[in-house]
Amino acid sequence: MFSINWFFISSLVLTLAELFLILILLKYNNVNFHKMWLFFNFSVFIWAVGSTISSFLNFFSYEKIALLSWKIGDCGVSFISVFLLHAILLLIGRRNYLILILSYTQAIICSIVLLTTNLILGDYFENHLGVLIPFSGKYYFLWYALWTIIVTYAHFCLITFYWQDQNKRKDIRLLIILTILGCSSGAINFFYMYNPPFFQFANLGIVAYCLIFTYAVFRHKMFGIEIIYKKGLLYSILIAILSAIYLLLIIIIESLFRGIIGYQSFLLSLFSAFLMALLFNPLRQKIQTFVDKIFLGKSPEEIAKENELLKQELERSERLKAASALALGLAHEIKNPLTTLKTFSEFLPKKFKEEDFVTKFSKIIPAEVDRINNIVHKLLDFSKPTPPILKSVNICGIVRETLELMSNDFLKRKITLIEECTDHNLMVAVDAAQIKQVFFNVILNALDSMPxxxxxxxATKVKNTKQIEIILKDEGCGIPKKDMKNIFNPFFTTKDEGTGLGLAISHQIIKNNKGEIEVESELNTGTTVVIRLLRA
Structure with missing residues (x-):
């Protein structure tokens, strides 16, 4: 009679989970630690695939192919401990080349022995709780001992670093607990011949280790991974996998309950599983909050609130930075009306009885004060966040006004400006103050790239019947191709003193104004920014 092989199911779940994690890490591996974490997950994936294929083929008595699959999977196990150690050493900034060389050497030797001999795994199977598993060879426990030594040393390095660096204790504490969970689950697989408790479900512990760690990275941006999460496809995939594991556990509990009670109805089983899921869901929410508080010291809501406040503060900082550049240009504009006011005030005591002078004075002074007032309002409007108010404006006028305000910067930095805004009837429906901020941000980036x-x-031109195009080109240092995908990401910057919000805010402003922004760049040649806005 056919029975469910839970080891096959847990191995399959691990395979799918690792496959998605690998896809994520292939896209986001901008530092060495991320690359090594990718290699670690790939080695776990090799083990998962090997155990899945092996346990599946056992259903059909393909023992030779199943044995080869198992051995290939164990080759992945040989490298799991090594990549884990290497990743931890990179994370804590410690270099120990001798230990790494010895670790990689033993992993390579063990893999060769696994594939070519029966010294680690035998050539026939044993039945353990309904799972056919290769018999252990002569040096099986030596292989396990080497694996354990490397994993133990990795934990030792983590714990040592935990006591040395107080600033990263929360992150390291989480990693220590998760690593102990994952390695303990993996270690259970070594002792299959003794039928350890929950042997068939040990792979689920590895799933939890890898997924919870990545989930923590995605949700709380730990260890430098900064990507768009929660709304993204990859985050949805992770949630789907976690939900599948949760449902699998519910089904397992329901099957055990069915064995005790003895009912056989499929509909009743389905109803029971659904009822258990409803009962367990509040508990799951409380456990998640409790785990977040233990690992990170705060609830998810508190962390999300702090992240939002930090983002708002940095956005404000970026606006003020651009506003300071604007203020330099405005200072020159304010000088002219102030000079006029000063001149008239000096002549006032002598000519206050002259009718022509008083008439002229009464017209010029209010006009100059209004001029200063408008300039100040421009600065205030620029620096404070407001929802866009779309009005029909001349885009050439906005461009020219921005360039005039930055003329002093062009002179100081020896910039030659080539302007092609010949058509003065290019009307667009935008918030003029916000679009001006975009031009400031883009031009400031261009200036920074040309020290x-x-x-x-x-240049401005008609793109089509619906859009006006503004093109800005510079002769700066350009942007490396590997960084192009991140230029609109918040907080991404290659500048020592940058916040990484200039282009991110500009992108959001253009989007809010129903426009488009594109960037093309070639290293050591220059950058071209194309902005498309709707015609009024």
Whole structure:
């Protein structure tokens, strides 16, 4: 009679989980630690695939192919401990080349022995709780001892670093607990011949280790991984996998309950599993909150609130940075009306009885004060966040006004400006103050990329019947291809003093104004920014 092989199911779940984690890490591996974490997950994936294929083929008595699959999977196990150690050493900034060389050497030797001899795994199977598993060879426990020594040393390095670095204790504490969970679950698989408790479900502990760690990275941006989460496809996939594991555990509990009670109805089983899921869901929420508080010291809501406040503060900082550049240009505009006011005030005691002078004074002074007032309002409107108010404005006028305000910067940095805004009837439906901020951010980036001077070319043209196109080119250092995918991500920057919010805010502003922004760049050649806005 056919029975469920829970080892096969747990191995399959681990395979799927690792496959998705590998896809995530292939896309986001911008530092060495992330790359090594990718290698670690790939080695776990090799083990998962090997155990899945082996346990599946056992259903059909393909023992030779199943044995080969098991051995290939154990080759992945040989490297799991090594990649884990290497990742931890990278994480804590410690270098121990001798230990790493010895670890990689033993993993390679063990893999060769596994594939070519029967010294670690035998050539026939034993039945353990309904699972056919290769018999242990002569040096099986030596292989396990080497694995354990490396894993133990990795934990020792983590714990040592935990006591040395107080700033990262929360992150390291989480990693220590998760690593103990994952390695303990993996260690259970070594003792299959003794029928350890929950042997068939040990792989689920590894799933939990890898997924919870990645989930923590995604949700709380730990260890430097900064990507868009929660709304993204990859996050949804992770949630789906976690939900599948949760449902699997519910089914396991329901099957045990059915064995005790003795009922056989499929509909009743389905109803029981659904009822258990409803009963367990509040408990799951409380456990998640409790785990977050233990690992991170705060609830998810508190962390999300702090992240939002930090984001708002940094966005404000970026606006003020651009506003300070704007203020330099406005200072020159304010000088002119102030000079006029000063001149008239000096003549006032002598000519206050002259009718022509008083008439002229009464007209010019209010006009100059209004001019200063408008300039100040421009600065205030620029620096404070407001929802866009779309109005029909001349885009050439906005471009020219921005360039005039930054003329002093162009002179200081020896920038030659080439402007092509010949058509003065290019009307767009935008918030003028916000679009001006975008131009400031883009031009400031262009100036920063040309510390020794150069040319900036700005042109406006009709893209089509619905859009106006503004093109800004510079002769700066350009952007590396590997960084292009991140330029609109919040907090991504290659500048020592940058916040990484200039282009992110500009992208959001253009989006809010129903426009588009694209960036093309070539290293050591220059960057082209294309902005498309709706015609009024």
């Amino acid at each position: 020794r001077g150069g040319k900036i070319h700005i």
